[in-house]
Amino acid sequence: MSKKYAIFITALFCAVLGTFFVANAVTPDKAFSPMENRMLSQAPTLRPGKLTSLLPIRAEGNLLNGEFMEDFESYVTDQFVLRDQWIALKAGAEYASGKRENNGVYLCDQHTLISRFDPPADDRAVRRCENNFGYVDALTTLTDKPVYFSLIPGKSSVWADLLPEGAPNGDESVYLSRGSRTAAHWIDVNTALTAHKDEPIYYRTDHHWTTLGAYYAYAELVRGMGMEPKALSEFTPTVASTEFYGTTFSTSGVRWIAPDTIYFYVPQEAASVTNYFDADPTPGRLYDTGKLAEKDKYSAFLGGNKPLTILRSNVVGADAPKLLLVRDSFADSLAPYLTYHFSEIHLVDPRYYKTATAQYVKDNGIDQVLVLYSVENFVADGNLFVMSQPAK
Secondary structure, eight states: OOHHHHHHHHHHHHHHHHHHHHHHHHSOOOSEETTTTEEOOOOOOOOOOOBSSSSSBOTTOSSTTSHHHHHHHHHHHHHOTTHHHHHHHHHHHHHHTTOOEETTEEEEGGGEEEEOOOOOOSHHHHHHHHHHHHHHHHHHHHOSSOEEEEEEOOHHHHTGGGSOTTOOOOOTHHHHHHHTTSSSEEOOOHHHHHHTTTSOOBOSSSSSBOHHHHHHHHHHHHHHTTOOOOOGGGOOOEEEEEEEOOHHHHHHOOOSSOOEEEEEOSOGGGEEEEEESSSSEEEEOSBOGGGGGSSOGGGGBTTSOOSEEEEEESSSOTTSOEEEEEEOGGGGTTHHHHTTTOSEEEEEOTTTOOSOHHHHHHHTTOOEEEEEEEHHHHHHOSOGGGGGSOOO
C-alpha cells in the first residue's frame, strides 16, 4: 500500500468519524422512540464522589464505579443519528448472510417475528421472580375475597414450532407450573391457547396476543371463575387497522414483512370507561381509535397503559360482581369481554399504581380478584410487592 493511499484512507476514516461526531452533536436528543415504543436514554449526570480519606472513595459517585460510562454508552447508542435506519441495515445484512436472529428476535416461518424468552438468570432476578409468586400467596391471606391467578405463555412457547431449528429459547413451562402451586385459584390458559395455535392468536409483529387469542383466554378465565363464557359466534369482529407493526417488529430491525390486522370484537358501547392518572377521573373508551393513527396501535385497546382504569358494564346489571384485575398490557384487549360478566372491572397496573391491593379490594367493594400477567412480564416485574401489603 502506497503512502498516498494510506494517507487517503486515514483522512477518509477521520472524515467519517468527524461527520458522525458533528451530526450527533447538533442533532437534538429524543425522549421517546415511536418505532421502538420506549423511552430513550438521556445524557447521564457526572457525580465524581468525594474522598472521606485517602481510601476508600465514597459510593455516592458514579464515575469510578463504572455506572457513568455504562449510562453514557446507553445514551450514545439510543441517541445515535439515524438509529432506526442503522438497525434496519444491520438486520438486513445479517438476514442476507443467513442469520435468523437480531436483537433477540427470530425471523420465523410464516413471516413471524418471535422474541427469545430469557428466564431470570442472576441471583437477584431469580429472587425477584420467586418473590412475585410469594406476593400472590400473600394476597390470598390478606383478603377474604377469592383470588384467581393465571400466567399467559408467549409466542416463543405456543408457536415454538415456528422457531428456527436449534434456536436458543427459555422454557416458560417452568413458571406456569410454579404458578399452579400458589395458594390462589390457578386458571390454565396455556392449554386453550396451545389447542388453537394454528390460528392467528398472536400478532406476527408484536408480542401481544390478538383479540382472538384474548377470547380463548377469556373463555378459560370465566369458566375458572364459575361462569359460562359467551360463544365466539356471538361476536362480530370489525377491522380496526390493517397497518399494525408492533414492538417485536421495531426491535428486530426487519422492515420487509407485511403488517398485522387489529380486530375489535366487543362493541364500543358495552361499557363506559374511566381512567385515573392521579386522583382525578378522566373519561376513556373501550377503544381509543385515535391511537390507530400512531405507531403503537395496540394502545387503541383502553387507550394504552394507565395506572387505574375502571370499566362499568352497560350489558349486565349493577348486581353483577365487581372484579379487580391486577395485570399487564395483555389484559387491555381481554377486558372488554369481561363486561358480559362483571358490573365493574377495575384494572390496576402496579408499575404506576401503588395502593396496597388488599386495601383497594376493601375500599371499592371488590368481589373477586384476578392476577393476570404474561410469563415474561411476571417473572421480571419489580412492582408486585403491593399485593403483599395489608389493608389498614
